[in-house]
Amino acid sequence: MPIKRSTKLPFDYAWIILAVLFIGLMFSFGIRASFGAYITPWENNFATDRTAVASISLLSFIVYAFAQPIAGKFNDQWGRGIVPSVSLLLIGGCLLLSSLATRVWQLYLLYGIGFSLGIAGCSNVTATAILSRWFYKKKGTALGLAVAGLAVGQLIIVPATLFMMTYFSWRTTMAIFSLIILLVILPLMFCFVRSKPEELGRKPYGYDDKEVFANTDNDNLKTFAKEQAKNPSIFSVMKVKAFWYLTIPYFICGFTDVG
Numbered sequence: 001m002p003i004k005r006s007t008k009l010p011f012d013y014a015w016i017i018l019a020v021l022f023i024g025l026m027f028s029f030g031i032r033a034s035f036g037a038y039i040t041p042w043e044n045n046f047a048t049d050r051t052a053v054a055s056i057s058l059l060s061f062i063v064y065a066f067a068q069p070i071a072g073k074f075n076d077q078w079g080r081g082i083v084p085s086v087s088l089l090l091i092g093g094c095l096l097l098s099s100l101a102t103r104v105w106q107l108y109l110l111y112g113i114g115f116s117l118g119i120a121g122c123s124n125v126t127a128t129a130i131l132s133r134w135f136y137k138k139k140g141t142a143l144g145l146a147v148a149g150l151a152v153g154q155l156i157i158v159p160a161t162l163f164m165m166t167y168f169s170w171r172t173t174m175a176i177f178s179l180i181i182l183l184v185i186l187p188l189m190f191c192f193v194r195s196k197p198e199e200l201g202r203k204p205y206g207y208d209d210k211e212v213f214a215n216t217d218n219d220n221l222k223t224f225a226k227e228q229a230k231n232p233s234i235f236s237v238m239k240v241k242a243f244w245y246l247t248i249p250y251f252i253c254g255f256t257d258v259g
Contacts, residue, residue, distance in 0.1 A: 014134040014197070014205035018142050020188050021127040024084060025149035027185055028091055028122045030157025031177055032115075035060075037161045041170040046104040053104075059112035060119075067120035075126050081193035084130075087121025088186040090114055095178035099171040122189075124150060133196050137206025 035057055042053045075083040094114035101107050127146045135142040157177075164173040197204050237243045 012205045013200065013202055014131075014142070016192055017134050017194070018131060018146060020192050021084070021130065021146050022149040022152075024088060024122050024185055024189055025124060025127055025146060026153035027157065027177070027181055028088070028119055028153070029124075029150045030153025031091070031095070031161075031181075032060075032119055033154045034158045034161040037158070037165060038170055038174075041165070042104070042107065045170070046107075048104050056107055056112045059108060060116040063113050063116040064120050064123075067117050068123065068125055071121040071123070071126055072129060075121075075129055075195055079195040080199055081130075081189060081195055083195075084122045084126055084193060085186065085190040087118040087126075088181055088189055090118030091122065092118075092178045092181035092186060094118065095174050095181070099174040099178065130193070130195050134204055135206065136204040142205075 039050065039053050042048070043050060071083055071087070094110045098107060098110045098115070101110065124147050127149075128143055131142045131146055132139060161173060161177075164176065168176075194200055
């Protein structure tokens, strides 16, 4: 049966997907970027040193790195926006529990592991995969706007965290952000975001059957399709040269940026 796009909305539903993902990325990565604001309060509260607190961030990065491919795989398999929704539940729940922590090891477990697993599932990687399916035209614009949520989050959430901590404790500040995620952003993600337009009986934005595969530069796509047919695993993409052309610069960028 052909898929028809609904005309009930004054704009394409893909833009709603983009807006919700933008908000999700803004808060999740904004809170993640606010880690530095908690270092001194955690040192004082838990009577520990800078190395112990900084190790929480190190653990967070390691968990985030290894969880990204897994989150992407589950997002492809499950669909229906389950991965970003469950991830926001993890983020909000672990933040709320972290605000009640009484021992530093609890922060390792809740923030270093649980929170980071949530960030991996509600990341620019997952958002990019979802938006790539929802936008056929203006895909670059959509992806650029979504990734801009990361910068906007750092621009807004980090100063907001510092401002709130001048009037409230770090526990109250963290609890407030966790409740915003659990009571506002999570319901939006669960109700409106779907991983594929087909799940709502829609076509990608700007989709035209006549234009599909009209471009001649599809060698990498064809190579990947062949590899997937022979070996439908997450590692089959490693045989595509374009994957490495993108991965190596991103690795260098991430290494120098974090360092």
